[in-house]
Amino acid sequence: MYIYTTMVKQLVCGILLFLSLMGSSMAARAVPHDDVLEWVQKDSRRFLRANIRVSDLDRTIKFYTELFGLKVLSRKDFPEEKYSNAIVGFGPEESHFVIGLTCHHNTTDKLDIGTAFSHFGIATQDIYNTVEKVRASGGVITREPGPLVEGGDTVYAFMNDPDGYSFELLQRPPTPEPLSHICLNVIDLNRSIEFYNKSLGMNLLLKFDVPQEQYTVGMVGYGSNLTQTVVIELKYNYNVTAYKRGNGYAQVSYTHAYLYISFSQTHK
Numbered sequence: 001m002y003i004y005t006t007m008v009k010q011l012v013c014g015i016l017l018f019l020s021l022m023g024s025s026m027a028a029r030a031v032p033h034d035d036v037l038e039w040v041q042k043d044s045r046r047f048l049r050a051n052i053r054v055s056d057l058d059r060t061i062k063f064y065t066e067l068f069g070l071k072v073l074s075r076k077d078f079p080e081e082k083y084s085n086a087i088v089g090f091g092p093e094e095s096h097f098v099i100g101l102t103c104h105h106n107t108t109d110k111l112d113i114g115t116a117f118s119h120f121g122i123a124t125q126d127i128y129n130t131v132e133k134v135r136a137s138g139g140v141i142t143r144e145p146g147p148l149v150e151g152g153d154t155v156y157a158f159m160n161d162p163d164g165y166s167f168e169l170l171q172r173p174p175t176p177e178p179l180s181h182i183c184l185n186v187i188d189l190n191r192s193i194e195f196y197n198k199s200l201g202m203n204l205l206l207k208f209d210v211p212q213e214q215y216t217v218g219m220v221g222y223g224s225n226l227t228q229t230v231v232i233e234l235k236y237n238y239n240v241t242a243y244k245r246g247n248g249y250a251q252v253s254y255t256h257a258y259l260y261i262s263f264s265q266t267h268k
Ligand SMILES: *[C@@H]1O[C@H](CO)[C@@H](O)[C@H](O)[C@H]1NC(C)=O
Pocket: 105, 106
């Protein structure tokens, strides 16, 4: 339940925010000073990267590139430090939200995804075909493609990658940013929405309740149109009061010239 800040190496401005536990204590602790709020509104912001740990880098890269169409943007091996990392995305880091993959060599520390991270969302034009490709490659389909309700207009499916990270595929027209969202489980939706709004300047783009599946969702992001920008989906599952962080999901970074400062100020 901490917020850490650090400079993103490649960017002059940016933050790394540990989204480990999206619980209410974090939201409560992170309400910034008023002057910070003003800074937050001043320049353009976007999502940079979500970092995750994987147990077999080659296997994950093969899965993401061949099945989801992500591209490898960089890859580095650090044999001395015993780890490798790669960055995958649908376009260059300078303009796209990307996923950072880190793999520790010979580790006895088993990857544990935890339960606070829910899933990544990817927009695709042919969800049925992609789902069949994933199935044929031994991927686990956790929800078959279809709308939420009979006749609903958003067709989606869920599947797991080889480490068990969940991906939601959404049937959508072509978009420059197919890596459309990242979903985190929260225990107090209103306070989380307030946190993203006040501390990171995001807007609440959509909020809806699905009583038949016992959850409420809030979509927050920059910009105003959910389908045109990367969003964080905050998901409140009825009656769930705690999530486990695990050691797999690391952090999400956002660009903002002043966020580094604002988070330094709020991190006591
Ligand atoms: C670590 O794993 C690599 C690849 O599996 C292997 O070549 C190397 O010998 C291992 N190193 C140690 C210290 O176990």
